[in-house]
Amino acid sequence: MSRHAVDEVRAGSLTLSGETAHHLRRVLRVRVGARLVLFDARGREAEAEVVALAKDAVEVRVGEPRVVGRESPLALTLAFALSKGDKPEWIAQKAVELGVQRLVLFAAARSVARWAPEETAHKTARLAAVIRGAAAQCGRNALPPFAFAPSLAEAVARLADHPRRIALHPEAATPLAALLREGEGPVALLCGPEGGLAPDEITLLREAGWRLAALGPRILRAETATLAALAVAQSAVGDLGQGY
Numbered sequence: 001m002s003r004h005a006v007d008e009v010r011a012g013s014l015t016l017s018g019e020t021a022h023h024l025r026r027v028l029r030v031r032v033g034a035r036l037v038l039f040d041a042r043g044r045e046a047e048a049e050v051v052a053l054a055k056d057a058v059e060v061r062v063g064e065p066r067v068v069g070r071e072s073p074l075a076l077t078l079a080f081a082l083s084k085g086d087k088p089e090w091i092a093q094k095a096v097e098l099g100v101q102r103l104v105l106f107a108a109a110r111s112v113a114r115w116a117p118e119e120t121a122h123k124t125a126r127l128a129a130v131i132r133g134a135a136a137q138c139g140r141n142a143l144p145p146f147a148f149a150p151s152l153a154e155a156v157a158r159l160a161d162h163p164r165r166i167a168l169h170p171e172a173a174t175p176l177a178a179l180l181r182e183g184e185g186p187v188a189l190l191c192g193p194e195g196g197l198a199p200d201e202i203t204l205l206r207e208a209g210w211r212l213a214a215l216g217p218r219i220l221r222a223e224t225a226t227l228a229a230l231a232v233a234q235s236a237v238g239d240l241g242q243g244y
Helices: 018-027 087-097 117-138 152-158 176-180 199-207 222-237
Strands: 003-005 012-016 035-039 044-053 058-062 076-081 102-106 146-149 164-168 187-191 211-213
Touching (some): 003 018, 018 058, 035 058, 076 087, 087 117, 087 222, 102 152, 146 152, 176 222, 187 222
Parallel strands (some): 164 187, 164 211
Antiparallel strands (some): 044 058
16 A cells, blocks of 8 residues: 555544645546555554545545554664755655654765755755655655755754764774764764865864764765665664564
8 A cells, every 4th residue: 555644644534635635646546445554753654545536635534543663763864965966865765764864965065066045945845755755655654854954064063962973984994883883862974975075074073073984995976875874874773684
């Protein structure tokens, strides 16, 4: 059954509209009697049955909600640098699948791509939709919040409350897995752009209390490094490879 996010899952009649209704009507082409799953950001989900179709709405009958937890025990925030094309959307999608609980996209000094001020609202909304779809696809009952920071300095300020703050750097002496096993509490993991972080950005991170970590001896593409780091984190202290 397909999964769809709603503001609140509750038993009874519910009218779906907007993008959800459009997807059900125009993409999935549902018919009366079709069954689907609804979920909300409170960890609840419920099966529902389509009972009526309108031009711009789908009416469903929702069953009894249940709380289903599929979140990682690791409270992990990903900060990743703006890159060209659809790479930010691809990274965001895969990060949600890998259990990231919060995402911050930032414009680094060496980011090739740039968002004009008039583009930010539209592109941010697009990424939020990608996150919503990824959460539905992978079975999560949570919608990771997303924010855009126009500079590394702003991203660092947004993540100052994380007790463990780690940035990837190919010249770092300490492996990422080793740093992840130190201390407790939420982790902020920062990944730079193609070409790496600029020297003054490394200085900014160090002065803000961030620790630098390496992934291995090879130079990875930005998107490869990001997903590899998330997999390492979830394997080391999260829920990948933990007997599931």
